[in-house]
Amino acid sequence: MTAESLVQGWWGPFSFFIANPITLLANLVNRVRIGALAPPVPGSPALADYPAKPLVRRWEMLGLLVPLTPILLILFSLSSNDSPAHSSSYPYVSAPAPIYSATDPHNAKPGDCVRDKFKGNPNAKYPELEIVSCSDARAQSVVLGQVTGMTPDIVCGQQYPASDQVYSVTTSYGNNYTTTDFALCLAKRK
Structure with missing residues (x-):
C-alpha cells in the first residue's frame, strides 16, 4: 500500500498536502511496529508469507520525487538569491560603476x-x-x-x-x- 500511495497518492490538493503524507507516516509507524515483532515460530499452523522486495528497491520509490521536487526547487531558489534586492531570474553581475558626465x-x-x-x-x-x-x-x-x-x-x-x-x-x-x-x-x- 505504501508503494501505491507513493505513486498514486499525490494527485489532488487535499491528497498532496494532507491525506497522502498522513497515510505514508501511518504506514511507516506500522512498518516499525511490525519489524519489532518476533520472527514466526517454526512449526506454527500457518506458513510464513514470502517477503516482497523491500520498498527502497522498488521503482515506486521514485514517487517521493513528486512532493520533494517543488520543495527542493523552492529551497534552491531561496538559497541561490544573492541579495534581496536582486531577483533570482536576473543574476547579480558585479560591474564597474558607470561614469557619468558632469551635467548628468x-x-x-x-x-x-x-x-x-x-x-x-x-x-x-x-x-x-x-x-x-x-x-x-x-x-x-x-x-x-x-x-x-x-x-x-x-x-x-x-x-x-x-x-x-x-x-x-x-x-x-x-x-x-x-x-x-x-x-x-x-x-x-x-
Missing part, C-alpha cells in the same frame, strides 16, 4: 540647477535633465535633494515640502520590471 542628473546635488533638454519638443516622451549653472537663463528648477525608495513623490513631499516636481531615474530589466534608482526633488525657479 546622477551627479546632481542640493542647490544645483537643472533643465529639461527636451522641453518644448513634442516628440519627447519623457524629460531628460541636465545640470546647468544657476546663472544660466535655461535653468528651470533647483535640486532640493535626492531620495531613493519605491514612492519618491511621497518621500519628496515629506522631506522637502518646498518641492513641486519629482524627477525619477529608473532602470528597466525586461518583462515590465522596472526599479527606481533614485529621484530628484525639485522646485521650479521663479
Whole structure:
C-alpha cells in the first residue's frame, strides 16, 4: 500500500498536502511496529508469507520525487538569491560603476540647477535633465535633494515640502520590471 500511495497518492490538493503524507507516516509507524515483532515460530499452523522486495528497491520509490521536487526547487531558489534586492531570474553581475558626465542628473546635488533638454519638443516622451549653472537663463528648477525608495513623490513631499516636481531615474530589466534608482526633488525657479 505504501508503494501505491507513493505513486498514486499525490494527485489532488487535499491528497498532496494532507491525506497522502498522513497515510505514508501511518504506514511507516506500522512498518516499525511490525519489524519489532518476533520472527514466526517454526512449526506454527500457518506458513510464513514470502517477503516482497523491500520498498527502497522498488521503482515506486521514485514517487517521493513528486512532493520533494517543488520543495527542493523552492529551497534552491531561496538559497541561490544573492541579495534581496536582486531577483533570482536576473543574476547579480558585479560591474564597474558607470561614469557619468558632469551635467548628468546622477551627479546632481542640493542647490544645483537643472533643465529639461527636451522641453518644448513634442516628440519627447519623457524629460531628460541636465545640470546647468544657476546663472544660466535655461535653468528651470533647483535640486532640493535626492531620495531613493519605491514612492519618491511621497518621500519628496515629506522631506522637502518646498518641492513641486519629482524627477525619477529608473532602470528597466525586461518583462515590465522596472526599479527606481533614485529621484530628484525639485522646485521650479521663479
